[in-house]
Amino acid sequence: MSEEAQLTALCERLGASAGQAQTMARQLMKRADQLADTRGITRVEAMAHLLELVTKGVRGETPAGFEGVDVRAAAPKPVDPSEREQTVLALPMQEKLRALFRDTFGREPEVIARAPGRIEFIGNHTDYNGGTVLGAAVDRGIWVAAAARTDNQRRLFSRIGGEIVTHSGELVPVTGSHNWVNYPLGVLHALTHFGLRVPEGFDYVAESDLPTGAGLSSSAAIELASALAFIRLTGQEVPRETLVKIGRYAENHFVGVPCGILDQGVSGFGQKDHLVFIDCRGPSFSTVPMPSGTHFWIFNTHTKHALVDGLYAARHRECMEAAKALGVELLADGTLAQLEAAKEALSDVAFRRARHVIEEIGRVDATREALRRSDLQAVGAALTASHRSSQHLFENSTPELDFLVDRLVETPDVLGARLTGGGFGGAVMAFTTEQFSSAAADTVAGKYRDAFGSAPDVLHMQTGPGADVVVG
Ligand code: ADP
Numbered sequence: 001m002s003e004e005a006q007l008t009a010l011c012e013r014l015g016a017s018a019g020q021a022q023t024m025a026r027q028l029m030k031r032a033d034q035l036a037d038t039r040g041i042t043r044v045e046a047m048a049h050l051l052e053l054v055t056k057g058v059r060g061e062t063p064a065g066f067e068g069v070d071v072r073a074a075a076p077k078p079v080d081p082s083e084r085e086q087t088v089l090a091l092p093m094q095e096k097l098r099a100l101f102r103d104t105f106g107r108e109p110e111v112i113a114r115a116p117g118r119i120e121f122i123g124n125h126t127d128y129n130g131g132t133v134l135g136a137a138v139d140r141g142i143w144v145a146a147a148a149r150t151d152n153q154r155r156l157f158s159r160i161g162g163e164i165v166t167h168s169g170e171l172v173p174v175t176g177s178h179n180w181v182n183y184p185l186g187v188l189h190a191l192t193h194f195g196l197r198v199p200e201g202f203d204y205v206a207e208s209d210l211p212t213g214a215g216l217s218s219s220a221a222i223e224l225a226s227a228l229a230f231i232r233l234t235g236q237e238v239p240r241e242t243l244v245k246i247g248r249y250a251e252n253h254f255v256g257v258p259c260g261i262l263d264q265g266v267s268g269f270g271q272k273d274h275l276v277f278i279d280c281r282g283p284s285f286s287t288v289p290m291p292s293g294t295h296f297w298i299f300n301t302h303t304k305h306a307l308v309d310g311l312y313a314a315r316h317r318e319c320m321e322a323a324k325a326l327g328v329e330l331l332a333d334g335t336l337a338q339l340e341a342a343k344e345a346l347s348d349v350a351f352r353r354a355r356h357v358i359e360e361i362g363r364v365d366a367t368r369e370a371l372r373r374s375d376l377q378a379v380g381a382a383l384t385a386s387h388r389s390s391q392h393l394f395e396n397s398t399p400e401l402d403f404l405v406d407r408l409v410e411t412p413d414v415l416g417a418r419l420t421g422g423g424f425g426g427a428v429m430a431f432t433t434e435q436f437s438s439a440a441a442d443t444v445a446g447k448y449r450d451a452f453g454s455a456p457d458v459l460h461m462q463t464g465p466g467a468d469v470v471v472g
């Protein structure tokens with residue numbers, strides 16, 4: 001949607017008629033240009049300021065400095081706090097974050113950073129086995145705003161927790177309903193581990209347009225956005241590799257999730273219209289162009305196996321045991337020939353887990369080759385083969401995910417489909433041509449609802465840039 005259309009919709013929600021709303025939107029855009037010119041602030045800051053004045057004006061307060069726009073005439077309705085909240089939610093992410101920061105702490109942020117979520121394209125459970133993986137950073141993510149405090153207090157807010165969490169002293173993980181703060185606190189812990197300075201006290205707000213637990217790695221996004229904000233707040237620079245390792249260290253050692261490098265690596269090294277290729281052993285990171293005219297669709301089932309953490313850990317253990325039985329350090333060092341030769345010595349389960357990982361690493365290589373040739377059919381076939389391997393060999397799929405993959409691969413314009421992320425519930429990704437439509441996605445979602453009682457969320461995702469500082 002264009003800026004004018006977004007602003008028009010916003011003004012209509014504030015009570016202006018369609019005609020008034022459009023005039024008001026144009027005035028706002030003109031005024032933002034003028035303000036940015038005359039006050040030496042960015043245009044985004046000017047617009048954020050104006051939008052705040054608009055909402056204040058609606059509440060009956062004097063919209064000082066808002067001479068160019070007749071706020072009252074355009075928006076006669078009083079606004080209650082919940083409407084104010086909705087107005088804020090309708091803003092573009094950076095303005096929304098600034099408004100939340102101001103509302104929460106009564107001051108302006110000094111730095112703003114953002115980091116994207118990611119799609120696991122192919123390379124399932126290969127990362128901790130020393131293998132390779134391809135992922136894509138998406139155009140949604142987590143934004144963090146921060147400003148230093150001089151009283152050594154850490155004050156953190158996210159709408160996920162709903163209230164300010166105040167923390168000081170030793171960095172120890174928090175339990176209970178505010179445990180989301182373990183992500184930013186874990187980043188502080190990791191910064192110290194990597195020999196970097198940490199801000200002693202700060203105000204912090206996180207805001208997201210990424211669903212959590214949908215296999216899109218909101219956890220890596222909040223880690224990287226927090227790390228960038230803290231690093232910039234203390235006037236430091238770090239290489240991207242270090243940033244990625246800081247995120248992973250926080251998740252492994254403070255939050256307590258034994259994830260590999262995939263999530264943080266893709267969030268850190270993502271690029272629009274590219275996939276990120278990671279050789280997890282180094283680790284080393286590079287990008288591969290996405291063939292033009294291809295799209296990602298995510299079907300989030302909101303299902304989660306009750307024992308998901310235990311199952312993830314069990315797969316980790318089974319892989320390490322299989323590697324040991326093959327006489328290699330990690331499964332990425334094993335070959336299919338070695339595996340066949342050791343078949344008698346391995347349990348059926350260990351054999352199937354190892355076969356999944358070794359063949360999956362082969363599929364990642366085959367996918368890279370196919371991408372180079374722009375052979376979309378071969379890419380799609382590798383994705384679906386990856387899912388079948390999860391279904392039958394690694395056993396980290398579920399009936400819900402299998403159902404979605406089955407319906408998707410029989411739908412025209414779908415190149416391939418697979419579970420994305422750790423599995424045991426979560427989401428399925430479809431890789432499609434541009435002919436695949438929302439109507440087709442709705443048909444698949446409808447069939448799923450008929451079978452399982454509730455429809456999955458459907459998200460049409462674009463690739464997007466990797467984590468970065470936005471302001472500061
Ligand atoms: P995923 O990474 O697949 O989205 P995880 O369980 O690994 O799922 O991470 C989700 C957790 O990350 C949430 O439970 C919460 O603690 C934290 N998180 C995600 N988004 C936000 C947010 N906007 N604000 C605060 N914490 C968040």
Ligand code: MG
Nearest residue numbers: 217218219220
């Ligand atoms: Mg996660």
